[in-house]
Amino acid sequence: MVTNTALKTEVNDETLRQQLESAVVRFAGDSGDGMQVTGGQFTLSAALAGNNLATFPDFPAEIRAPVGTTFGVSSFQINFGSRVIKTSGDEFDLLVAMNPAALFVELKGLKAGGVIILDTGSFSERNLRKAGYQNNPLEDGSLSGYRVIGLDISQLTLDAVKDFGLTNKEALRCKNFWTLGYVFWMFANKRKETVEWLRKKFAKRPEIAEANIAALNAGHALGETSETADGFQGFTIPQTEQAEPGLYRTVMGSEAIAWGLATGARLAGLKLTFCSYPITPASSVLHTLSNMAEYNVTTFQAEDEIAAACAAIGASYAGTLGVTSSSGPGIALKGEAIGLAIGIEIPLIILNTQRAGPSTGLPTKTEQSDLYQAVYGRNADSPLVVLAARSPANCFDVAIEAVRLATKYMTPVMILSDGYIGNAAEPWLIPDIDSIKPFPVSFRTDPENFHPFVRDEATLARAWAIPGTPELMHRIGGIEKSYDSGHISYDPENHQKMTDVRAAKINGIAKDIPPQTVEVGPERGPVAVVGWGSTYGPINRAVTNLLDMGKTVSHIHLNNIWPLPTNLGALLSQFDKILVPEMNKGQLLTVLRSEFLAPAVGINKVTGQPFKIRELEQAILAEMEA
Amino acid sequence: MNVVTPPAKLTAKDFATDQEVRWCPGCGDYAILKGVQKTLADIGAVPEKTVFISGIGCAARFPYYMATYGFHTIHGRAPSFATGVKLANPELDVWVVSGDGDALSIGGNHLIHLLRRNVNLQFLLFNNEIYGLTKGQYSPTSRAGTRSPSTPLGSVDNPLSATLLALAAGARFVARAVDSQQKHLPGVLTRAHQHIGTSFVEIFQNCIVYNDGVFADFTAKDKIAGSQIAVEHGKPLVFGADGKMGLHVKPGAFEIDVVEIGVNGITENDILVHDETNKVLATLLAGMQGPAFPVAIGVLYCDPAASYEQGVEAVKERAPSHNNGDLNSLLRSGHTWQVD
Ligand SMILES: Cc1ncc(C[n+]2csc(CCOP(=O)(O)OP(=O)(O)O)c2C)c(N)n1
Ligand code: SF4
Ligand SMILES: [Mg+2]
Numbered sequence A: 001m002v003t004n005t006a007l008k009t010e011v012n013d014e015t016l017r018q019q020l021e022s023a024v025v026r027f028a029g030d031s032g033d034g035m036q037v038t039g040g041q042f043t044l045s046a047a048l049a050g051n052n053l054a055t056f057p058d059f060p061a062e063i064r065a066p067v068g069t070t071f072g073v074s075s076f077q078i079n080f081g082s083r084v085i086k087t088s089g090d091e092f093d094l095l096v097a098m099n100p101a102a103l104f105v106e107l108k109g110l111k112a113g114g115v116i117i118l119d120t121g122s123f124s125e126r127n128l129r130k131a132g133y134q135n136n137p138l139e140d141g142s143l144s145g146y147r148v149i150g151l152d153i154s155q156l157t158l159d160a161v162k163d164f165g166l167t168n169k170e171a172l173r174c175k176n177f178w179t180l181g182y183v184f185w186m187f188a189n190k191r192k193e194t195v196e197w198l199r200k201k202f203a204k205r206p207e208i209a210e211a212n213i214a215a216l217n218a219g220h221a222l223g224e225t226s227e228t229a230d231g232f233q234g235f236t237i238p239q240t241e242q243a244e245p246g247l248y249r250t251v252m253g254s255e256a257i258a259w260g261l262a263t264g265a266r267l268a269g270l271k272l273t274f275c276s277y278p279i280t281p282a283s284s285v286l287h288t289l290s291n292m293a294e295y296n297v298t299t300f301q302a303e304d305e306i307a308a309a310c311a312a313i314g315a316s317y318a319g320t321l322g323v324t325s326s327s328g329p330g331i332a333l334k335g336e337a338i339g340l341a342i343g344i345e346i347p348l349i350i351l352n353t354q355r356a357g358p359s360t361g362l363p364t365k366t367e368q369s370d371l372y373q374a375v376y377g378r379n380a381d382s383p384l385v386v387l388a389a390r391s392p393a394n395c396f397d398v399a400i401e402a403v404r405l406a407t408k409y410m411t412p413v414m415i416l417s418d419g420y421i422g423n424a425a426e427p428w429l430i431p432d433i434d435s436i437k438p439f440p441v442s443f444r445t446d447p448e449n450f451h452p453f454v455r456d457e458a459t460l461a462r463a464w465a466i467p468g469t470p471e472l473m474h475r476i477g478g479i480e481k482s483y484d485s486g487h488i489s490y491d492p493e494n495h496q497k498m499t500d501v502r503a504a505k506i507n508g509i510a511k512d513i514p515p516q517t518v519e520v521g522p523e524r525g526p527v528a529v530v531g532w533g534s535t536y537g538p539i540n541r542a543v544t545n546l547l548d549m550g551k552t553v554s555h556i557h558l559n560n561i562w563p564l565p566t567n568l569g570a571l572l573s574q575f576d577k578i579l580v581p582e583m584n585k586g587q588l589l590t591v592l593r594s595e596f597l598a599p600a601v602g603i604n605k606v607t608g609q610p611f612k613i614r615e616l617e618q619a620i621l622a623e624m625e626a
Numbered sequence B: 001m002n003v004v005t006p007p008a009k010l011t012a013k014d015f016a017t018d019q020e021v022r023w024c025p026g027c028g029d030y031a032i033l034k035g036v037q038k039t040l041a042d043i044g045a046v047p048e049k050t051v052f053i054s055g056i057g058c059a060a061r062f063p064y065y066m067a068t069y070g071f072h073t074i075h076g077r078a079p080s081f082a083t084g085v086k087l088a089n090p091e092l093d094v095w096v097v098s099g100d101g102d103a104l105s106i107g108g109n110h111l112i113h114l115l116r117r118n119v120n121l122q123f124l125l126f127n128n129e130i131y132g133l134t135k136g137q138y139s140p141t142s143r144a145g146t147r148s149p150s151t152p153l154g155s156v157d158n159p160l161s162a163t164l165l166a167l168a169a170g171a172r173f174v175a176r177a178v179d180s181q182q183k184h185l186p187g188v189l190t191r192a193h194q195h196i197g198t199s200f201v202e203i204f205q206n207c208i209v210y211n212d213g214v215f216a217d218f219t220a221k222d223k224i225a226g227s228q229i230a231v232e233h234g235k236p237l238v239f240g241a242d243g244k245m246g247l248h249v250k251p252g253a254f255e256i257d258v259v260e261i262g263v264n265g266i267t268e269n270d271i272l273v274h275d276e277t278n279k280v281l282a283t284l285l286a287g288m289q290g291p292a293f294p295v296a297i298g299v300l301y302c303d304p305a306a307s308y309e310q311g312v313e314a315v316k317e318r319a320p321s322h323n324n325g326d327l328n329s330l331l332r333s334g335h336t337w338q339v340d
Helices: A035-048 A100-109 A125-131 A153-160 A168-172 A175-186 A192-201 A206-225 A253-268 A283-290 A305-317 A328-344 A371-376 A394-409 A419-423 A492-512 A533-548 A568-572 A587-596 A613-625 B028-043 B059-065 B078-088 B100-106 B108-117 B162-168 B185-194 B279-287 B308-318 B327-331
Strands: A022-030 A052-058 A073-081 A092-097 A110-119 A147-151 A246-252 A272-276 A297-301 A321-326 A348-354 A385-388 A412-418 A425-429 A475-477 A525-532 A554-558 A560-562 A575-582 A600-604 B050-054 B069-072 B093-099 B121-127 B173-178 B198-204 B228-231 B245-249 B256-260 B295-302 B337-339
Touching: A022 A035, A022 A100, A022 A175, A035 A052, A035 A073, A035 A175, A035 A192, A035 A246, A035 A425, A052 A419, A073 A100, A092 A100, A092 A175, A100 A110, A100 A125, A110 A175, A153 A168, A153 A175, A153 A206, A168 A206, A175 A192, A175 A206, A192 A206, A246 A253, A253 A272, A253 A283, A253 A321, A253 A348, A253 A394, A253 A412, A253 A419, A253 B327, A272 A283, A272 A305, A272 B078, A283 A297, A283 A419, A297 A305, A297 B078, A305 A321, A305 A328, A305 A348, A305 B078, A305 B108, A321 A328, A321 A394, A328 A348, A328 A371, A328 A412, A348 A394, A348 A419, A371 A385, A371 A412, A371 A560, A371 A587, A385 A394, A394 A412, A394 A492, A412 A419, A412 A533, A419 A533, A475 B059, A525 A533, A525 A587, A525 A613, A533 A554, A533 A575, A533 A613, A554 A568, A568 A587, A575 A587, A575 A613, A587 A600, A600 A613, B028 B059, B028 B121, B028 B185, B050 B059, B050 B078, B059 B069, B059 B093, B078 B093, B078 B108, B078 B121, B078 B308, B093 B100, B100 B108, B100 B121, B100 B162, B108 B121, B108 B162, B108 B198, B121 B185, B162 B173, B162 B198, B162 B279, B173 B185, B185 B198, B185 B295, B279 B295
Parallel strands: A022 A092, A092 A110, A110 A147, A272 A297, A272 A321, A321 A348, A348 A412, A385 A412, A475 B069, A525 A554, A525 A575, A575 A600, B050 B069, B050 B093, B093 B121, B121 B198, B173 B198, B228 B295
Antiparallel strands: A022 A073, A052 A073, A052 A425, A246 A425, A246 B337, A385 A560, B173 B295, B245 B256
16 A cells, blocks of 8 residues: 655656556545546546547435435546547546545446555544445455555645635545546646636636645645555556547537537527426536527426427427427426327427436436337327437437438437436537538428428428418317318328328338448348447447457447338348347337347346446357357 | 508408317307407407417317417417417417316416416416316316216315416416406407516306306396406496495405495595506405405406516527637537647
């Protein structure tokens, strides 16, 4: 174990750093310790250093859980490196534990021989007991399989900020930046951006900004000058090589969705009306869009999810793009209104940031168990379009595609994201919006032969005539409409015809979406691993690893959940075995079996945590050998 | 040279559609339809700018019979659709039509929030104290003891007062009218239309099939004079065949009572004068019930304030512009790095 007593006067030799291709770091502490901010700042500096990365914020549902308890532990994981990073990583190389509870909860995820940085100042008798330790792990030898760097971070922080006139409580709040400084040293990251960020964030309280900067610098300085028993001199990670040239940034899924919706609306020539009711983990999209008034975005926080869905439909009816968003429980409430949007054939986008359920379930944990709800979850024959985002950056493209399909086909489109995608961040080659082909909407203005349900022969979309248009006054509603006049009709044959045409319209969209391709591996073979949504990263890495091991296996990933690509059935029939990993009990699995009578087998996990690469490799191998 | 022909003045008939009206013969909804069509003609409404939005129920069939834009939505949620319409296009003239079940039972929450937000539209509640469309079950406004298919031995729950609810929810315009009183109804609707913000109008409507005569004790021709008081801003609150009955503040109490001019030394000066900007008075008027009190109709309360749309627009104007609306700049704001 290393302590902060062994200090040298000269700075360590930079060339002695150990080179890594990539590293997984997990920052863990109490909810009040600022681990999410710390992780966010580390992400930024890793990105600016040219690393590829993926992050995984993992925090409790309680806003302020009792201090020092295991259920109050808030963590942030980042996987970064010079190779293409596809997941937030399996086991961590470095665990930062700000208190005993964090160590207790997170130790099992640390690699054998991994590094632990911990705040010895927090390992009091009381905190050990709160965390559930019988003995002090710093003394009982239970950490002997790891490289432990024990530092009295609490005291070191107090020393570093003593000149800033802060209260003891305020001073201790700087602990996370002291730690970040030390971790920055460990990976040779730059501090400049974080210093700027702190000055901006605390512009109104410069003494807080400067104290945190002093703590950051002190942590870094300690790293530079401390002497470790085993001569450990930190790591170095070379710059990413594979990256396509261009301008990059990091983006979180919730931001990418918000920006994609605004961009889609711009490409359609419409204003955006976003109506929502707060729910974890969907609210961040509402927050992002609430700051986007200058981009023709209006946001409306309704009194409940039903009102939000109805207001969005009203907004589309009046000629803007109505969007509503929630998580599973809220989507359930919107069901009846979505049925009306299907019945009156109006553009509507419904965003579901899925979380673990049923009911309240695990609000802050991820799952992809709302696929049935999206595809089948309404009364009557009520088809709509379902798209799934595979990663944070992909949310941008999916949102634009949702707007294109909703407006072109006069239909609701549901986007499935999840808690993991919404909160996670990854580097993004920033697209040029001017290079995306616009798809302007043209409202009906011609009274000649008009009725509200006249259809475009090719797309089967009905005319979109908005209130305010002279001579096109008409009445629509949920009662069945006559195919030929749009008036109320109780005629049995007409209902058959209208039900058929609604289904045919959605099925026809399959011709307007990209054919299904294979991500990696051969186009035919013994095994296809078929996924959707946020399992993209772990599946892709696992399959790539197996290919590297000489196994024959392919990865197919679906963006279009409904309608399915026209070639999917034929593609799947080229494989002897079809494996479907999902963070649910087998929902895409059911769809594939029922649509294609495909002999698919599920690999299922519902722990609220994303799949680990190793887990998938083992499951796939086991199935291959079965 | 282009000759602009001024639009011909539309009549009530011009607001009727060719759709067969499907209410039961003798239903009070016909009278309200007539009153609304007349009002639209009176106020010079522009059909293409006018939108009728409804939920579900007999009353909610209303939009099909209006030659304007119309949207028949889902049960109870018309206020939410209407709010979305007004957010998207505040220029549209929106009328919401609802029933007592639609507005106060399944949609009670939305009504409260519509009123407190003060979205600029007219909200007409056709109160027949019954669920008409679903064949006569009691509703949230049915009096305790109402016998219906679902309460064969009489209902147990207490009824809700629509107007008191509206006042409590923060409505800035609250009025009442009666389906059959065609001289009075268009005047109230015109006032509702003039008012900026949510104008809430409760219309007592007779369901001839399932609740016939439920309001007869104050709407029957021979009962009107003695059991109704038609309130008007700035005028004394008097009623009765000869206008001798009046409302007056009970001395020493926080109450109003009914008095007769010329009896017990009561003079005209003792009678309360209606002040429609006084919410306390409006609340007292809304709470009056027969037989001890006359039922108040007309504009009980009108005290305008900024509408929701005006507030939303004002906030948008205040919102900082970082990139002049340029999305490419937005995506490139914050930390970026170049890979060559
Ligand atoms: C979600 C839903 N629940 C129930 C119904 C059935 N329903 C239709 S109208 C109605 C009550 C209508 O009563 P009211 O609003 O007073 O209107 P009225 O028919 O009396 O004019 C009910 C319960 C429905 N259409 N939708
Ligand atoms: S049931 Fe009653 S409210 Fe409905 S149409 Fe018939 S009379 Fe009118
Ligand atoms: Mg009713």
